[in-house]
Amino acid sequence: MDRLESMSVFARVAEAGSFSAAAKVCGLSPTMVANHVQDLERRLGTKLIQRTTRRQSLTEVGQTFLFDCLDVLARVEAAEDAARERHSSPSGCLRVNATVSFGTNVVTPLIHDYLKLYPDVEVDLRLTDRVVDLTEEGIEAAFRFGDLPDSGLIARPLRPRFRLVCASPDYLAEHDVPLTPADLAQHNCLLFRDGAPRNYWQFSGLPPVRVSGRFVVDNGAALLSAVRDGLGVALLADFEIADDIAAGRLVRLLCDTATPAWPLALVHLADRRMTAKLSRFVEFVLQRLG
Incomplete structure (x- = not known):
């Protein structure tokens, strides 16, 4: 059996509380739902669900495995969404931050060329010499000078300046x-x-x-x-x-x-679901300034 499908069925069973309820959600027969769970248990060599005539409950291993299953399934879904986004046409408003001088002299001409390539994208460029919080201010990409602190952001090194x-x-x-x-x-x-x-x-x-x-x-x-x-x-x-x-x-x-040398980087949030407009912008900046 397909391992990811079995993990998905197991998660549905844990959520629904019974094989029959999970079968309705998954569009499968109760027997097929049971087969998926049993296949996982054979792979792992342990029970995931403790079943009696009146009720069922997750074993200790089953509870831990459920958490891992949900994480894996979320990652797979995010990867599929990201792949679809990359093949889709970039659109929407992209919010970018840079220092006043660098933004005026380098980023603005760069964005002009980017907008010519992607006519369905709008760019909201915020120029300020203070360090902005990307999450609080809704910024998707920012140009940062100097040595970067460990902030949890993804940093793409660019050609240093002097x-x-x-x-x-x-x-x-x-x-x-x-x-x-x-x-x-x-x-x-x-x-x-x-x-x-x-x-x-x-x-x-x-x-x-x-x-x-x-x-x-x-x-x-x-x-x-x-x-x-x-x-x-x-x-x-x-x-x-x-x-x-x-x-x-x-x-x-x-x-x-x-x-x-004055280090320079393009930073963005560590979001698994990168939009097409942002991924294309990152690629474009790396080609021009990397």
């Missing part, structure tokens, strides 16, 4: 070009406030370098505007300044001194 030191040509025309990280002490360094100002800049293989300046801000776009205007030297993400460097609006400094 922070680069830069300044405008106008600023450099009036100040000496820094040749080493230590030279930054002589410059007006523009600081990003993340709780406290980030006044220590990290370079690979070197102790943190203390910097200072006359401008502190908690918004990446404002920091980028300030460095473009020639206010000072800034440490910004590669994706924030790539176009400015290519266009000559900014100059990358300390090119021979590397900064540590």
Whole structure:
């Protein structure tokens, strides 16, 4: 007999309380229901149901086995649903979260291309620099920087990013070009406030370098505007300044001194029943940013 079918019949017997009641639910004869249960008992070498002329009850082994059966059957159903979802056309609203700068510069163009591929999908993109709770806020996928805590989320590693030191040509025309990280002490360094100002800049293989300046801000776009205007030297993400460097609006400094890699991942809930819109989005992001 089919083992999964026998497990399903056994679960129905335990739920219904008798072979005859389970037979009606399963659309089988009471004899066939009994055969399924007996086949399981032969496989396991033990009784699952204690039967008398008046009543039946699960044995201790039967109670434990019932719990495992329900879990296995739920997993099988979830796997079948997921397979059907993957072959179905993605549709519905997908809620995505990213930081303001990364979301503006990288995720938004990415989503434009994703929406062209899947015209039945809508995307609700939430941009914020705080860490959101995916369950509480109904977010299905989020881009996260840094080392991730053990949160129970599924994390798909993406290509790491880097922070680069830069300044405008106008600023450099009036100040000496820094040749080493230590030279930054002589410059007006523009600081990003993340709780406290980030006044220590990290370079690979070197102790943190203390910097200072006359401008502190908690918004990446404002920091980028300030460095473009020639206010000072800034440490910004590669994706924030790539176009400015290519266009000559900014100059990358300390090119021979590397900064540590900035880990990036796409995270989503550990849900067995992944929708088509989410699974396609994960695949799309991995292809483009993995």
